[in-house]
Amino acid sequence: MKIATFNVNGITARLPRLLEWLAESQPDVVCLQELKTSDETFPAQALADAGYGAIWHGQKGFNGVAVLARGTPPVELCRGLPGDAADVQSRYLEARIGDGGAAIFVASLYLPNGNPQPGPKFDYKLAWFERLIRHAEELCAREQPVVLAGDYNVVPTDDTADIYSAKSWLDDALLQPESRAGYQRLLAQGWVDAIRHLHPGQPVYTYWDYFRNRWERNSGLRIDHLLLNPAAAARLTQAEVDRAVRGREKPSDHAPAWVRLGVPGA
Numbered sequence: 001m002k003i004a005t006f007n008v009n010g011i012t013a014r015l016p017r018l019l020e021w022l023a024e025s026q027p028d029v030v031c032l033q034e035l036k037t038s039d040e041t042f043p044a045q046a047l048a049d050a051g052y053g054a055i056w057h058g059q060k061g062f063n064g065v066a067v068l069a070r071g072t073p074p075v076e077l078c079r080g081l082p083g084d085a086a087d088v089q090s091r092y093l094e095a096r097i098g099d100g101g102a103a104i105f106v107a108s109l110y111l112p113n114g115n116p117q118p119g120p121k122f123d124y125k126l127a128w129f130e131r132l133i134r135h136a137e138e139l140c141a142r143e144q145p146v147v148l149a150g151d152y153n154v155v156p157t158d159d160t161a162d163i164y165s166a167k168s169w170l171d172d173a174l175l176q177p178e179s180r181a182g183y184q185r186l187l188a189q190g191w192v193d194a195i196r197h198l199h200p201g202q203p204v205y206t207y208w209d210y211f212r213n214r215w216e217r218n219s220g221l222r223i224d225h226l227l228l229n230p231a232a233a234a235r236l237t238q239a240e241v242d243r244a245v246r247g248r249e250k251p252s253d254h255a256p257a258w259v260r261l262g263v264p265g266a
Contacts, residue, residue, distance in 0.1 A: 001028045001029065001104065001260070001261045002025075002026070002027045002028050002029070002258055002259070002260050003027065003028065003029040003030075003031075003104075003106060003147050003149065003226065003258060003259050003260075003261065004025070004027040004029070004030045004031070004149075004256050004257065004258035004259075005030070005031045005032075005033070005108070005149035005150050005151070005224055005225075005226055005256065005257050005258070006018070006021070006030060006031070006032055006033070006224075006252070006254065006255075006256040006257075007032075007033040007034045007110070007150075007151040007207075007224060007252060007253075007254035008032055008033070008034060008035065008252050008254075009034050009036070009252040009253055009254065010034065010035070010036040010037075010252075011032065011035045011036065011037055011042070011043060011064075011066075012036070012037055012041070012043070013250065014250070014251070014252050015043055015046060016250075017245065017248060017249075017250065017251055017252065018032075019046065019047075019050055020248075021242065021245050021256060022047075022050050022051075022052065022068075023050065025242060025256065025258070026070065027070070027256075027258055028069065028070050028097075029067070029068065029069050029070070029074075029097050029104070029106055029147075030052070030066075030067070030068040030069075030256075031065070031066070031067055031068075031106060031107070031108030031109075031147075031149040031150055032056075032065060032066040032067075032068065032108060033064070033065050033108060033109070033110040033150050033151045034063065034064060034110060034151065035056065035058055035059075035063070035064025035065065035066060035090075036059075036060075036061055036062060036063070036064055037058050037059075037060065037064060038058045038059065038060040039056065039057075039058040040058075041058070041060075042054075042056045042058050042066070044056075047068060051070055051071060052068040052069065052070055052071075053068065053069050053071070053072055053073030053074060054066055054067070054068045054069075054073075054074070055067050055073070055074050055076045055093065055095060056093070057079050057080065057090040057092070057093045058090060059089065059090035062089070062090075063089050063090045063091055063110055064090045064110075065090060065091060065092060065093045065108040065109065065110050065150070066093065066108060067093055067095040067106060067108050069095075069097050072097070072098070074095035074096070074097055074106075075095055075096040075097075076093070076094075076095055077094045077095055077096055077105070078092070078093070078094035078107075079092075079093055079094075080092055080093075081109075081128065081131050081132060081135060082131065082134075082135050083130075083131035083134060083135065084127070084131060087128075089112075090110075091109060091110045091111070091112070091128070092107065092108070092109050092110075092132075093107065093108045093109075094106070094107040094108075095107075095108075103144055104144065104145045104146075104147070104232070104261070105139070105142065105144060105145065105146040105147070106146070106147045106148075106149060107139070107146075107147070107148050107149065107150070108149060108150050109132065109148060109149070109150035109151075109152070110150055110151050111125065111128060111129065111132070111150070111151065111152045111153045111154070112124055112125040112128050112153065113125065113153045113173060113174070114126075114153065114173030114174070114176075114179065115172060115173045115174075116173075117171070117172075117173040117176060121173075122173050122176070122178075125153070125173060125179065126178055126179075126182065129179070129182035130182070132182075132186070133182065133185055133186055133189075136148060136186060136189060136191070137189050139229065140189045140190045140191055140229045140230075141190075141229075142229060142231065143231055144231055145228070145229065145231045145232035145235060145261060146228070146229040146231070146232055147226055147227070147228055147229075147232055147259070148191065148225075148226075148227040149225070149226045149227075150224065150225070151223060151224050151254065152183065152223055152224070152225050153173070153174055153179075153223055154174060154179045154180060154182070154183045154223060154225075155169070155174050155175050155180075155221050155222060155223055156180060156183055156184075156193070156196070156222070157180075158175070159201075160203055161196070161199075161200075161201050161202055161203050161204065161222070162221070162222045163175075163205075163220075163221050163222070164203075164205070164214075164217075164218065164219040164220055164221070165219070169221075174221070174223060186227065187227070190229060190230055191227040191228065191229060192227065192228045192229075192230075192232075192233040192236070193225055193226075193227060194225075194226045194227070194228050194233075194236055194239040194259045195222070195225070195226065195239045195240075195241070195257060197233070197236070197239070198236070198238070198239045199239070203220075204222055204241055205218070205220025205221055205222050205241070205243070205255075206220070206221070206222050206223060206224035206241055206254055206255055206257050207220060207221045207222075207223050207224065207253060207254050207255075208220045208221075208246055208253060208255075209253060210253055215246055215247060224254055224255075224257045225257075226239065226257060226258070226259050228259070232261060235261040235262050235263070236259060236260075236261060236262075237260050237261065237262045238258075238259060238260040239257075239258070239259045239260075240257070240258060241255050241256070241257045241258075242255055242256045242257075242258070243255045
């Protein structure tokens with residue numbers, strides 16, 4: 001099974017690129033982030049015509065997450081990250097794909113950016129991270145495969161494997177010690193960072209800013225992650241980034257990242 005994550009940076013504007021990539025890559029499950037559209041204007045019919053069932057949690061102009069599944073509708077399990085009933089931002093959607101022993105659980109998440117920091121936006125980022133860590137502990141312990149996929153807005157290290165150069169990003173919320181500590185606490189529960197696990201020490205970027213020719217210079221960051229619980233990690237066979245998608249006409253500033261999970265015990 002091929003499971004992908006893609007921050008589309010506006011699904012209405014990027015729909016041609018999204019449909020193009022779906023036809024080429026044919027992932028079985030896709031977690032989308034930053035839809036920037038309301039529930040009413042989500043392009044469900046266009047995705048159905050492409051062969052994908054969908055559930056979504058929209059928000060006009062901001063945020064928004066979705067889960068797509070090829071040939072089958074995902075079953076919604078959790079809409080919105082638990083732990084704060086007052087939080088109205090659309091950043092978390094959890095689903096089951098398949099039934100019985102063949103079921104796989106996925107969550108599409110869009111962790112807050114947190115800039116500028118320090119300040120209320122960074123405080124919200126850290127509070128949201130705390131809620132994610134609490135919720136993820138039970139998910140990690142499940143006997144079934146679970147994938148937490150999305151834009152975490154965290155660059156795990158200053159190493160060139162994760163960022164082209166940390167010098168111009170030192171004050172950014174994506175690189176702050178508190179952000180990285182949250183990510184490491186999540187991994188400490190038992191989650192496996194699939195891309196880093198299969199590509200140790202290699203530069204693998206998922207995001208290139210639109211400014212300063214950062215795509216052309218390959219000045220990228222790794223902020224889109226697919227974390228696997230032990231049951232999913234035992235089935236991991238591939239983890240890649242479809243970086244060519246970033247170089248096309250009117251692209252998102254992110255590229256799709258994906259994993260392939262094989263048959264148990266194969």
